Amino acid sequence: MSVHAASAEIASLDSQFADLDLAGRLSLAATLGRAVFTTSLGIEDQVITAAIGTHRLPINVSTLETGRLFKETVDLIAETEERYDIAIERFYPEQDDIDAYAEKFGLNGFYDSVEARHACCHVRKLIPLAKALSGAEVWITGLRRGQSGNRATTPFVEFDAERGLLKVNPLADWDIETIKAHVSAEAIPVNPLHARGYPSIGCEPCTRAIKPGEPERAGRWWWENDEKRECGLHVPDVQATENDAQPVSQASFTANSVR
Numbered sequence: 292m293s294v295h296a297a298s299a300e301i302a303s304l305d306s307q308f309a310d311l312d313l314a315g316r317l318s319l320a321a322t323l324g325r326a327v328f329t330t331s332l333g334i335e336d337q338v339i340t341a342a343i344g345t346h347r348l349p350i351n352v353s354t355l356e357t358g359r360l361f362k363e364t365v366d367l368i369a370e371t372e373e374r375y376d377i378a379i380e381r382f383y384p385e386q387d388d389i390d391a392y393a394e395k396f397g398l399n400g401f402y403d404s405v406e407a408r409h410a411c412c413h414v415r416k417l418i419p420l421a422k423a424l425s426g427a428e429v430w431i432t433g434l435r436r437g438q439s440g441n442r443a444t445t446p447f448v449e450f451d452a453e454r455g456l457l458k459v460n461p462l463a464d465w466d467i468e469t470i471k472a473h474v475s476a477e478a479i480p481v482n483p484l485h486a487r488g489y490p491s492i493g494c495e496p497c498t499r500a501i502k503p504g505e506p507e508r509a510g511r512w513w514w515e516n517d518e519k520r521e522c523g524l525h526v527p528d529v530q531a532t533e534n535d536a537q538p539v540s541q542a543s544f545t546a547n548s549v550r
């Protein structure tokens with residue numbers, strides 16, 4: 292199928308994805324063109340990586356090693372590779388770009404303004420993402436509708452016009468309880484930070500634990516007031532706000548439910 296698929300074809304594909312289980316969705320995605328899955332090592336991404344590894348699916352697994360990740364996240368990359376006998380390709384920022392950013396904004400300048408924060412995400416995430424997706428026709432992500440109001444209308448498949456590829460979100464309709472039950476049943480390795488109140492984990496200086504009742508992504512760039520804050524990797528139509536997101540209890544992220 293051409294990556295320039297018409298909207299009717301996208302809608303038809305979306306219906307096909309809806310009727311499949313996760314392995315079926317990933318298998319279908321792999322038939323649509325060269326497929327790349329970018330993982331942040333978050334709990335939903337671990338579910339996808341486990342399915343790719345278990346079913347030996349022809350999907351490249353990549354991650355953006357920003358240089359500011361938690362140690363727990365970095366350790367999980369290696370643990371996941373070993374567990375599923377797969378290679379997770381790391382994409383790093385360019386040192387020259389980091390130096391230029393630090394000179395202009397300061398190394399931790401992202402706390403000072405939204406502009407500076409976006410500039411840091413551009414250097415450490417967006418440029419490496421472009422490299423990770425170079426040559427890809429299908430981009431698989433772990434986006435879920437329940438993660439935030441911004442993501443409440445996430446489809447199974449959409450055309451990413453900016454990058455010129457199909458974007459497939461095979462867990463779009465999974466809620467966090469389903470994710471946790473699956474992780475527990477399959478003994479999938481997950482980031483130990485989840486059990487310490489971090490349902491969504493990004494770079495260490497930009498992620499805090501959430502309070503009970505807060506939306507899953509409330510701990511990301513918490514100092515910013517913009518309810519629609521994202522890092523620029525995913526910019527879906529905004530139909531709702533962060534406040535509309537599905538609340539998640541910090542207490543529900545226990546060591547028992549998410550190893």
Ligand code: SF4
Pocket residue numbers: 357359401408409411412413415416493494496497522
């Ligand atoms: S999340 Fe924070 S440290 Fe990571 S790239 Fe964005 S601004 Fe920089």
